[in-house]
Amino acid sequence: MTIRKLFFLSSILGLSLLSAGCTRDNYVLITGDAQGGTYHVICNLPKGVSLQQTSELIDSTLKNIDNSLSGYNKGSLLSRVNAGEDLPLDTLFVECFNISKEIWSMSGGAFDPSAAPLFDLWGFGFEKRKPVSREAIDSILQFVGMDKMTLERRDDGIHLCRKDPRAKLNFNAIAQGYTCDAVASELQRIGCVDYLVEVGREIVCKGRSSRGGKWKIGIDKPFDGNFDEGANLQDILEVTDCGVVTSGNYRKFYVEDGQKYAHTIDPRAGSPVRHNLLSATVITKNATYADAFATWAMVEGVAGAREFLDTIPDTGSYLIYSEGDSMKVSITPI
Numbered sequence: 001m002t003i004r005k006l007f008f009l010s011s012i013l014g015l016s017l018l019s020a021g022c023t024r025d026n027y028v029l030i031t032g033d034a035q036g037g038t039y040h041v042i043c044n045l046p047k048g049v050s051l052q053q054t055s056e057l058i059d060s061t062l063k064n065i066d067n068s069l070s071g072y073n074k075g076s077l078l079s080r081v082n083a084g085e086d087l088p089l090d091t092l093f094v095e096c097f098n099i100s101k102e103i104w105s106m107s108g109g110a111f112d113p114s115a116a117p118l119f120d121l122w123g124f125g126f127e128k129r130k131p132v133s134r135e136a137i138d139s140i141l142q143f144v145g146m147d148k149m150t151l152e153r154r155d156d157g158i159h160l161c162r163k164d165p166r167a168k169l170n171f172n173a174i175a176q177g178y179t180c181d182a183v184a185s186e187l188q189r190i191g192c193v194d195y196l197v198e199v200g201r202e203i204v205c206k207g208r209s210s211r212g213g214k215w216k217i218g219i220d221k222p223f224d225g226n227f228d229e230g231a232n233l234q235d236i237l238e239v240t241d242c243g244v245v246t247s248g249n250y251r252k253f254y255v256e257d258g259q260k261y262a263h264t265i266d267p268r269a270g271s272p273v274r275h276n277l278l279s280a281t282v283i284t285k286n287a288t289y290a291d292a293f294a295t296w297a298m299v300e301g302v303a304g305a306r307e308f309l310d311t312i313p314d315t316g317s318y319l320i321y322s323e324g325d326s327m328k329v330s331i332t333p334i
Contacts, residue, residue: 177291
Protein backbone atom coordinates (compact mmCIF):
# COMPACT_ATOMS: atom_id res chain seq x y z
CA MET A 1 0.00 0.00 0.00
CA THR A 2 1.21 3.50 -0.83
CA ILE A 3 0.16 6.52 1.17
CA ARG A 4 1.03 10.08 0.19
CA LYS A 5 -0.33 13.58 -0.20
CA LEU A 6 -2.19 14.12 -3.45
CA PHE A 7 -0.22 16.22 -5.93
CA PHE A 8 -0.89 14.38 -9.17
CA LEU A 9 -2.57 11.16 -10.19
CA SER A 10 -2.05 10.00 -13.75
CA SER A 11 -4.73 8.12 -15.69
CA ILE A 12 -5.78 4.80 -14.23
CA LEU A 13 -7.15 1.57 -15.67
CA GLY A 14 -10.21 1.72 -17.91
CA LEU A 15 -11.92 4.75 -16.47
CA SER A 16 -9.11 7.28 -16.28
CA LEU A 17 -9.04 9.56 -13.29
CA LEU A 18 -8.11 13.08 -14.33
CA SER A 19 -8.52 14.97 -11.08
CA ALA A 20 -5.13 16.43 -10.33
CA GLY A 21 -3.42 19.59 -9.25
CA CYS A 22 -2.53 21.33 -6.06
CA THR A 23 -3.82 19.93 -2.83
CA ARG A 24 -6.52 21.71 -0.90
CA ASP A 25 -7.67 21.01 2.62
CA ASN A 26 -6.22 17.63 3.55
CA TYR A 27 -6.56 15.54 0.39
CA VAL A 28 -4.52 12.34 0.32
CA LEU A 29 -4.01 9.51 -2.13
CA ILE A 30 -3.89 5.90 -0.95
CA THR A 31 -3.11 3.17 -3.47
CA GLY A 32 -2.43 -0.54 -3.46
CA ASP A 33 -3.31 -3.93 -4.90
CA ALA A 34 -6.77 -5.46 -4.70
CA GLN A 35 -8.75 -8.21 -6.41
CA GLY A 36 -6.14 -8.98 -9.03
CA GLY A 37 -5.64 -5.32 -9.90
CA THR A 38 -5.11 -2.01 -8.16
CA TYR A 39 -7.09 0.50 -6.19
CA HIS A 40 -6.85 4.27 -5.72
CA VAL A 41 -8.58 6.24 -3.01
CA ILE A 42 -8.51 10.03 -2.89
CA CYS A 43 -10.12 11.55 0.16
CA ASN A 44 -10.21 14.80 2.08
CA LEU A 45 -9.38 13.67 5.59
CA PRO A 46 -11.45 15.28 8.34
CA LYS A 47 -9.72 16.86 11.28
CA GLY A 48 -8.45 14.30 13.76
CA VAL A 49 -8.34 11.40 11.28
CA SER A 50 -4.85 10.22 10.34
CA LEU A 51 -3.49 8.83 7.12
CA GLN A 52 -2.47 5.63 8.86
CA GLN A 53 -5.90 5.14 10.39
CA THR A 54 -7.56 5.61 7.01
CA SER A 55 -5.18 3.30 5.16
CA GLU A 56 -5.66 0.56 7.74
CA LEU A 57 -9.43 0.94 7.49
CA ILE A 58 -9.30 0.58 3.70
CA ASP A 59 -6.95 -2.40 3.93
CA SER A 60 -9.21 -4.14 6.43
CA THR A 61 -12.30 -3.57 4.28
CA LEU A 62 -10.58 -4.93 1.16
CA LYS A 63 -9.32 -7.97 3.05
CA ASN A 64 -12.79 -8.77 4.40
CA ILE A 65 -14.29 -8.60 0.92
CA ASP A 66 -11.52 -10.73 -0.56
CA ASN A 67 -12.09 -13.37 2.09
CA SER A 68 -15.81 -13.36 1.36
CA LEU A 69 -16.47 -12.71 -2.35
CA SER A 70 -13.33 -13.47 -4.31
CA GLY A 71 -13.37 -16.50 -6.59
CA TYR A 72 -9.61 -16.22 -7.06
CA ASN A 73 -8.99 -16.62 -3.34
CA LYS A 74 -9.39 -20.38 -2.93
CA GLY A 75 -9.95 -19.98 0.79
CA SER A 76 -12.71 -17.38 0.44
CA LEU A 77 -16.27 -18.02 1.50
CA LEU A 78 -17.39 -17.93 -2.15
CA SER A 79 -14.77 -20.48 -3.25
CA ARG A 80 -15.64 -22.83 -0.41
CA VAL A 81 -19.38 -22.58 -1.07
CA ASN A 82 -18.77 -23.15 -4.79
CA ALA A 83 -16.76 -26.24 -3.85
CA GLY A 84 -19.80 -27.65 -2.07
CA GLU A 85 -19.21 -26.69 1.57
CA ASP A 86 -22.36 -25.83 3.51
CA LEU A 87 -21.24 -22.81 5.52
CA PRO A 88 -22.95 -19.92 7.31
CA LEU A 89 -22.63 -16.82 5.13
CA ASP A 90 -21.35 -13.44 6.25
CA THR A 91 -23.22 -10.16 5.75
CA LEU A 92 -21.09 -9.22 2.70
CA PHE A 93 -22.03 -12.41 0.87
CA VAL A 94 -25.71 -12.14 1.81
CA GLU A 95 -25.98 -8.51 0.71
CA CYS A 96 -24.17 -9.12 -2.59
CA PHE A 97 -26.34 -12.18 -3.26
CA ASN A 98 -29.57 -10.29 -2.55
CA ILE A 99 -28.64 -7.34 -4.77
CA SER A 100 -27.55 -9.74 -7.51
CA LYS A 101 -30.86 -11.58 -7.33
CA GLU A 102 -32.76 -8.28 -7.50
CA ILE A 103 -30.91 -7.19 -10.65
CA TRP A 104 -31.17 -10.68 -12.16
CA SER A 105 -34.95 -10.37 -11.84
CA MET A 106 -34.96 -6.82 -13.24
CA SER A 107 -32.86 -7.90 -16.23
CA GLY A 108 -34.78 -11.03 -17.10
CA GLY A 109 -31.61 -13.07 -16.59
CA ALA A 110 -29.26 -10.86 -18.63
CA PHE A 111 -27.29 -10.21 -15.43
CA ASP A 112 -26.71 -13.51 -13.68
CA PRO A 113 -23.89 -14.42 -11.26
CA SER A 114 -25.21 -18.01 -11.24
CA ALA A 115 -23.85 -18.31 -14.80
CA ALA A 116 -20.45 -19.03 -13.23
CA PRO A 117 -20.19 -22.49 -14.92
CA LEU A 118 -20.70 -20.80 -18.30
CA PHE A 119 -17.94 -18.28 -17.56
CA ASP A 120 -15.67 -21.21 -16.65
CA LEU A 121 -16.62 -23.10 -19.81
CA TRP A 122 -15.64 -20.21 -22.07
CA GLY A 123 -12.45 -19.40 -20.15
CA PHE A 124 -13.59 -16.19 -18.45
CA GLY A 125 -14.21 -17.57 -14.97
CA PHE A 126 -12.11 -19.12 -12.24
CA GLU A 127 -11.07 -22.24 -14.17
CA LYS A 128 -9.23 -23.02 -17.39
CA ARG A 129 -11.23 -22.97 -20.60
CA LYS A 130 -12.95 -26.23 -21.49
CA PRO A 131 -14.01 -27.68 -24.87
CA VAL A 132 -17.20 -25.89 -25.86
CA SER A 133 -20.10 -27.70 -27.49
CA ARG A 134 -23.82 -27.11 -27.79
CA GLU A 135 -24.36 -30.11 -25.54
CA ALA A 136 -22.09 -28.67 -22.85
CA ILE A 137 -23.86 -25.32 -22.97
CA ASP A 138 -27.33 -26.86 -22.80
CA SER A 139 -26.30 -29.06 -19.90
CA ILE A 140 -25.11 -26.05 -17.90
CA LEU A 141 -28.15 -23.92 -18.76
CA GLN A 142 -30.32 -26.44 -16.91
CA PHE A 143 -28.99 -25.22 -13.55
CA VAL A 144 -28.25 -21.54 -14.35
CA GLY A 145 -30.59 -18.92 -12.85
CA MET A 146 -30.71 -17.10 -9.53
CA ASP A 147 -34.18 -18.57 -8.96
CA LYS A 148 -32.45 -21.90 -8.47
CA MET A 149 -30.68 -20.60 -5.35
CA THR A 150 -32.18 -19.39 -2.09
CA LEU A 151 -30.96 -18.24 1.30
CA GLU A 152 -32.08 -20.20 4.35
CA ARG A 153 -31.81 -19.06 7.95
CA ARG A 154 -30.64 -21.74 10.39
CA ASP A 155 -29.54 -21.73 14.02
CA ASP A 156 -25.92 -20.94 13.10
CA GLY A 157 -26.70 -18.30 10.45
CA ILE A 158 -27.78 -17.94 6.83
CA HIS A 159 -26.90 -20.68 4.33
CA LEU A 160 -27.05 -20.92 0.54
CA CYS A 161 -29.39 -23.61 -0.78
CA ARG A 162 -29.10 -24.87 -4.37
CA LYS A 163 -31.54 -26.94 -6.37
CA ASP A 164 -28.59 -28.49 -8.21
CA PRO A 165 -25.22 -29.16 -6.48
CA ARG A 166 -23.39 -28.16 -9.70
CA ALA A 167 -24.63 -24.56 -9.39
CA LYS A 168 -21.99 -21.94 -8.63
CA LEU A 169 -21.71 -18.19 -8.23
CA ASN A 170 -19.36 -15.65 -9.76
CA PHE A 171 -19.71 -12.10 -8.42
CA ASN A 172 -17.11 -10.56 -10.76
CA ALA A 173 -19.72 -8.41 -12.51
CA ILE A 174 -20.70 -6.71 -9.27
CA ALA A 175 -18.00 -7.32 -6.64
CA GLN A 176 -15.64 -4.49 -7.56
CA GLY A 177 -18.45 -1.95 -7.62
CA TYR A 178 -19.66 -3.37 -4.32
CA THR A 179 -16.12 -3.04 -2.97
CA CYS A 180 -16.00 0.64 -3.95
CA ASP A 181 -19.23 1.27 -2.06
CA ALA A 182 -18.01 -0.66 0.98
CA VAL A 183 -14.83 1.43 1.15
CA ALA A 184 -16.85 4.61 0.60
CA SER A 185 -19.16 3.64 3.46
CA GLU A 186 -16.19 3.29 5.79
CA LEU A 187 -14.80 6.67 4.67
CA GLN A 188 -18.14 8.29 5.42
CA ARG A 189 -18.21 6.59 8.80
CA ILE A 190 -15.01 8.41 9.80
CA GLY A 191 -16.34 11.73 8.50
CA CYS A 192 -15.06 11.97 4.90
CA VAL A 193 -17.41 13.94 2.67
CA ASP A 194 -15.09 14.43 -0.33
CA TYR A 195 -13.66 11.27 -1.85
CA LEU A 196 -13.19 9.11 -4.90
CA VAL A 197 -12.73 5.34 -4.64
CA GLU A 198 -11.55 3.31 -7.64
CA VAL A 199 -11.13 -0.46 -7.57
CA GLY A 200 -10.21 -2.20 -10.82
CA ARG A 201 -11.65 0.64 -12.93
CA GLU A 202 -14.94 0.86 -11.02
CA ILE A 203 -15.52 4.22 -9.33
CA VAL A 204 -17.68 5.86 -6.70
CA CYS A 205 -17.25 9.52 -5.82
CA LYS A 206 -18.77 12.10 -3.52
CA GLY A 207 -18.37 15.78 -2.78
CA ARG A 208 -15.69 17.80 -4.50
CA SER A 209 -12.31 17.00 -5.96
CA SER A 210 -9.05 18.56 -4.85
CA ARG A 211 -9.67 21.31 -7.42
CA GLY A 212 -12.91 22.25 -5.76
CA GLY A 213 -15.31 21.10 -8.47
CA LYS A 214 -16.73 17.82 -9.64
CA TRP A 215 -14.56 14.77 -10.23
CA LYS A 216 -13.26 14.33 -13.79
CA ILE A 217 -13.26 10.79 -15.17
CA GLY A 218 -12.04 9.83 -18.64
CA ILE A 219 -13.53 7.11 -20.85
CA ASP A 220 -11.07 5.20 -23.01
CA LYS A 221 -11.70 4.61 -26.70
CA PRO A 222 -12.88 0.99 -26.89
CA PHE A 223 -10.81 -0.43 -29.71
CA ASP A 224 -9.55 -4.01 -29.46
CA GLY A 225 -6.35 -4.35 -27.50
CA ASN A 226 -6.38 -0.82 -26.07
CA PHE A 227 -4.38 -1.53 -22.94
CA ASP A 228 -2.75 1.91 -22.76
CA GLU A 229 -5.16 3.34 -20.21
CA GLY A 230 -5.76 7.06 -20.56
CA ALA A 231 -3.67 7.48 -23.72
CA ASN A 232 -6.68 7.42 -26.06
CA LEU A 233 -9.68 9.06 -24.45
CA GLN A 234 -13.13 9.17 -25.98
CA ASP A 235 -14.50 11.73 -23.54
CA ILE A 236 -14.27 13.18 -20.04
CA LEU A 237 -17.15 13.10 -17.59
CA GLU A 238 -17.58 15.56 -14.72
CA VAL A 239 -19.57 13.90 -11.95
CA THR A 240 -20.09 13.66 -8.22
CA ASP A 241 -22.23 11.78 -5.70
CA CYS A 242 -22.54 8.67 -7.87
CA GLY A 243 -21.00 5.45 -9.08
CA VAL A 244 -19.37 5.32 -12.53
CA VAL A 245 -18.51 2.01 -14.18
CA THR A 246 -17.50 1.09 -17.72
CA SER A 247 -17.83 -2.41 -19.14
CA GLY A 248 -16.50 -3.38 -22.56
CA ASN A 249 -15.23 -6.19 -24.73
CA TYR A 250 -12.05 -4.60 -26.04
CA ARG A 251 -9.61 -5.90 -23.42
CA LYS A 252 -10.87 -9.30 -22.33
CA PHE A 253 -11.31 -11.54 -25.35
CA TYR A 254 -9.58 -14.16 -27.44
CA VAL A 255 -9.62 -15.01 -31.14
CA GLU A 256 -9.94 -18.60 -32.30
CA ASP A 257 -10.31 -19.74 -35.92
CA GLY A 258 -10.80 -16.12 -36.91
CA GLN A 259 -13.70 -15.59 -34.48
CA LYS A 260 -13.56 -13.14 -31.57
CA TYR A 261 -14.93 -14.47 -28.27
CA ALA A 262 -15.61 -11.66 -25.81
CA HIS A 263 -15.76 -12.04 -22.04
CA THR A 264 -19.37 -10.82 -21.88
CA ILE A 265 -21.52 -13.95 -21.78
CA ASP A 266 -25.25 -13.84 -22.34
CA PRO A 267 -26.46 -16.20 -19.57
CA ARG A 268 -29.72 -16.81 -21.41
CA ALA A 269 -28.01 -18.08 -24.57
CA GLY A 270 -24.95 -19.53 -22.87
CA SER A 271 -22.41 -17.94 -25.22
CA PRO A 272 -20.40 -14.73 -25.72
CA VAL A 273 -22.33 -11.78 -27.13
CA ARG A 274 -21.95 -10.68 -30.75
CA HIS A 275 -23.16 -7.16 -31.34
CA ASN A 276 -21.79 -3.70 -32.06
CA LEU A 277 -21.83 -2.24 -28.54
CA LEU A 278 -18.16 -1.68 -27.72
CA SER A 279 -18.41 -0.24 -24.22
CA ALA A 280 -21.09 0.89 -21.79
CA THR A 281 -20.49 3.47 -19.09
CA VAL A 282 -23.22 3.76 -16.48
CA ILE A 283 -23.61 6.57 -13.95
CA THR A 284 -26.05 5.85 -11.14
CA LYS A 285 -26.60 6.05 -7.38
CA ASN A 286 -23.66 3.85 -6.40
CA ALA A 287 -20.94 1.69 -7.89
CA THR A 288 -22.63 -1.62 -7.07
CA TYR A 289 -25.60 -0.92 -9.32
CA ALA A 290 -23.47 0.88 -11.91
CA ASP A 291 -21.27 -2.23 -12.15
CA ALA A 292 -24.21 -4.59 -12.63
CA PHE A 293 -26.05 -2.25 -15.01
CA ALA A 294 -22.95 -1.85 -17.20
CA THR A 295 -22.68 -5.64 -17.51
CA TRP A 296 -26.40 -5.89 -18.24
CA ALA A 297 -26.00 -3.25 -20.97
CA MET A 298 -23.13 -5.15 -22.59
CA VAL A 299 -25.26 -8.29 -22.68
CA GLU A 300 -28.20 -6.52 -24.32
CA GLY A 301 -26.43 -4.47 -27.00
CA VAL A 302 -27.18 -0.88 -28.00
CA ALA A 303 -30.96 -1.01 -28.44
CA GLY A 304 -31.61 -3.17 -25.38
CA ALA A 305 -29.28 -1.10 -23.22
CA ARG A 306 -30.97 2.14 -24.22
CA GLU A 307 -34.38 0.65 -23.52
CA PHE A 308 -33.72 -0.50 -19.97
CA LEU A 309 -31.42 2.34 -18.92
CA ASP A 310 -34.06 4.90 -19.89
CA THR A 311 -36.44 3.30 -17.36
CA ILE A 312 -34.12 3.52 -14.33
CA PRO A 313 -34.43 6.79 -12.36
CA ASP A 314 -31.37 8.98 -11.78
CA THR A 315 -29.23 6.93 -14.14
CA GLY A 316 -27.13 8.16 -17.04
CA SER A 317 -25.19 6.27 -19.66
CA TYR A 318 -22.51 6.71 -22.31
CA LEU A 319 -22.67 3.95 -24.91
CA ILE A 320 -20.00 3.60 -27.59
CA TYR A 321 -20.82 1.39 -30.55
CA SER A 322 -19.52 0.64 -34.01
CA GLU A 323 -21.26 1.60 -37.20
CA GLY A 324 -19.31 0.49 -40.23
CA ASP A 325 -15.74 1.66 -39.69
CA SER A 326 -16.77 4.43 -37.27
CA MET A 327 -17.46 4.72 -33.56
CA LYS A 328 -20.75 6.29 -32.55
CA VAL A 329 -21.93 7.51 -29.15
CA SER A 330 -25.33 7.37 -27.45
CA ILE A 331 -25.61 9.53 -24.33
CA THR A 332 -28.35 9.57 -21.71
CA PRO A 333 -27.76 12.44 -19.23
CA ILE A 334 -28.31 11.69 -15.56
